Amino acid sequence: MDHQSxxxxxxxxxxxxxxxxxxxxxxxxxxxxxxxxGIFHLCRAAVKSGMLLVVVTNQAGIGRGLYTxxxxxxxxxxxxxxxxxxxxxxxxxxxxxxxxxxxIGEYRQNSIDRKPNPGMLLRARDDLGIDLANSVMIGDKSSxxxxxxxxxxxxxxxxxxxxxxxxxxxxxxxxxxxHALLFP
Numbered sequence: 086m087d088h089q090s091x092x093x094x095x096x097x098x099x100x101x102x103x104x105x106x107x108x109x110x111x112x113x114x115x116x117x118x119x120x121x122x123g124i125f126h127l128c129r130a131a132v133k134s135g136m137l138l139v140v141v142t143n144q145a146g147i148g149r150g151l152y153t154x155x156x157x158x159x160x161x162x163x164x165x166x167x168x169x170x171x172x173x174x175x176x177x178x179x180x181x182x183x184x185x186x187x188x189i190g191e192y193r194q195n196s197i198d199r200k201p202n203p204g205m206l207l208r209a210r211d212d213l214g215i216d217l218a219n220s221v222m223i224g225d226k227s228s229x230x231x232x233x234x235x236x237x238x239x240x241x242x243x244x245x246x247x248x249x250x251x252x253x254x255x256x257x258x259x260x261x262x263x264h265a266l267l268f269p
Contacts, residue, residue: 093216096176097131097267098206098233101142103225104244104260105164111146113156115163123260128173130268136220137176137213138168141205143228147182148192154182176213179205200224201231206238223263227252242266 102108107119128138146152161178168175181198188194197204210217221240222233227250233241234252242263243253257263 093219094137094214095135096137096139096209096213096215096217096220097128098139098141098209098220098222098238099128100200100222100224100226100229101140104223105140108225111149111151113146113152113160115160118160118164120167121260123264125168125171125173127260127264127267128168129171130264132173134268137215138173139176139209139213139215140178140180141200141209141222141229141232142178142180143200144180144182145184145187145199147180148184148188150189150192157182177209179209181205200226201228201235203232203236206232206236210236221267240267 099105102112105121105124106112107121109117112118131138144157147154147157157180165175181196183192183194183196183199185195209215217237218239220238222229222238223242223244224230225244225246227248230241230243230250230252241252241254243250243256245258246256
């Protein structure tokens with residue numbers, strides 16, 4: 086096997102709020118978590134095509150003191166179990182609890198991990214051996230697209246957003262539309 090095939094894997098990077106779950110203010114409880122239609126179908130197709138599923142999510146609610154990192158991880162473990170059962174296991178979840186303006190205490194800081202910065206994507210590249218140029222980012226905000234562009238991700242898809250972002254390769258209005266685009 087050549088070096089490239091053993092160290093470079095493609096990934097489907099997913100923002101969480103607005104892509105995996107319906108966007109509601111600072112979702113941190115299981116009872117408030119509602120999966121977006123089509124997420125499991127899309128992710129199963131990605132896994133079948135050999136892609137790793139990687140979640141990259143800003144979680145400023147932690148920094149703002151609205152919920153704890155323990156709350157975040159309880160919800161994340163529950164979410165990951167749903168993906169496992171759907172035969173679309175998530176390889177890794179990266180999150181940024183910091184906010185430069187509204188963070189409290191140690192959480193009030195600029196972070197290379199906070200999108201639009203590329204830190205979480207670059208860490209995933211290093212941790213999981215991901216070929217970013219052959220990977221895809223799905224997000225619902227311009228900050229997702231800017232982070233993906235800064236990291237050199239090959240395909241950047243903006244989901245059902247009113248935002249305008251020149252960095253997005255396409256604006257899609259549903260996960261079904263993204264599925265058709267990526268896995269025709």
